[in-house]
Amino acid sequence: MNYSFWEKYFIESPSEITIIGAGIVGLSTAISIKERYPEVSVKILERSTSPNGASTKNAGFSCFGSVSELLDDIEHIGEEACMEIVKMRWYGLKKLKERVGIENMEYHHVGGTELFDKNDLQTFEKCQSQSDQLNEMLEDHLGIKTCYQVQRNHQLGAFHDYHLFNAYEGIINPVKMMHTLHRMAVQLGVQIFYGHTIDDINMGDYTLSTVEGLNIHFQKLIICTNGFTRRLLPNIEVNPARNQVLMTKPLSNNPLKSGYHFDRGYLYFRPFQDRILLGGGRNMDLSGETTDAFGHSIIIQDYLCERLELIYPGASQQIDCWWSGIMGVGESKKPLTTWIHDDILTGIRLGGMGVAIGSHLGEQLAEKVLFNG
Ligand SMILES: Cc1cc2nc3c(=O)[nH]c(=O)nc-3n(C[C@H](O)[C@H](O)[C@H](O)COP(=O)(O)OP(=O)(O)OC[C@H]3O[C@@H](n4cnc5c(N)ncnc54)[C@H](O)[C@@H]3O)c2cc1C
Incomplete structure (x- = not known):
């Protein structure tokens, strides 16, 4: 890449906080930092010309868990851990709607429907019989009433005659959501540099080397590269x-x-x-x-x-x-927010619900990086 002195000088000079990855987590974290402390300098380095992982390619469900998924989680990780994850999704979605605005991401409050196989009566009966118990848990943890309701399936004849409907879910346009987050970050003064692929993190001298040939200094670093993180940290649990x-x-x-x-x-x-x-x-x-x-x-x-x-x-x-x-x-459905070095934090492992969790995780990462939590 044919960088001028000016470009090199601008991109390579350190910000107080550097973030790798401009997906929903990188952008939300930068916004949360700037909302709290506008004077803190924040830089995001993104390898592509626009975010290029999951945040602009997902299905746009604004959801927090179907009955079969939550029952499966309770069986494997217990009620408390399952509800902790559900709460992250719920508060993440609340934050996302407040921040982006429902019109700016084309949010439609159409609910979520869990369908069942016509020939798998056992799964439907298990979910139906335990849905009241789940509703009580969600009322206790989220304060919402009668989350899951059994309804007759009139539209999709190839599936079981009944489904479970969740009236608290919706659908969005993920690219509109990301576009708004990008605009907000820039307005708050976040510097976003596209087209810079980090290929090495030098923890000794606090530099990031890029495929394009730059050496970018950092003071505090947050890694928000989710499914691509193993390319930078081969032993990380994602x-x-x-x-x-x-x-x-x-x-x-x-x-x-x-x-x-x-x-x-x-x-x-x-x-x-x-x-x-x-x-x-x-x-x-x-x-x-x-x-x-x-x-x-x-x-x-x-x-x-x-x-x-x-x-x-x-x-x-x-x-x-x-x-x-x-x-x-990963094995755990909880995002991995860990200090892997005195000044390097991860915000990764969002699973299949990053739209839901991303904004909440951004708040948590901002808190950690600002207060060394
Ligand atoms: C097909 C699909 C459907 C989904 N549907 C839903 C859904 O309906 N609802 C929901 O809640 N969730 C859904 N998800 C999950 C959700 O999209 C993700 O959990 C979320 O987008 C993750 O955000 P992120 O910021 O952590 O990662 P990403 O969006 O992947 O962002 C990581 C960024 O890091 C950049 N990067 C990576 N390596 C480097 C490097 N070395 N140097 C510089 N930059 C780098 C990438 O280019 C990328 O832009 C879906 C995911 C997929 C794939």
């Missing part, structure tokens, strides 16, 4: 997880009325205007999808097309486009 998504062309009589989850949230679909967005299914090939490389696989595409046909026969011939995004996952 794995990349690719998710493939399709969007159909406009369809007449689109049957979708809300955001839909199936199979513990592994499969999801929603309307966008007259179109259907459908994605997920990485559990069909977990090892193949443990990658930080964007792209597609026949196994997942075939599976998603098969599912699309159940929702809207003929729609697999009406696909407008495919894309993929990279999440960061």
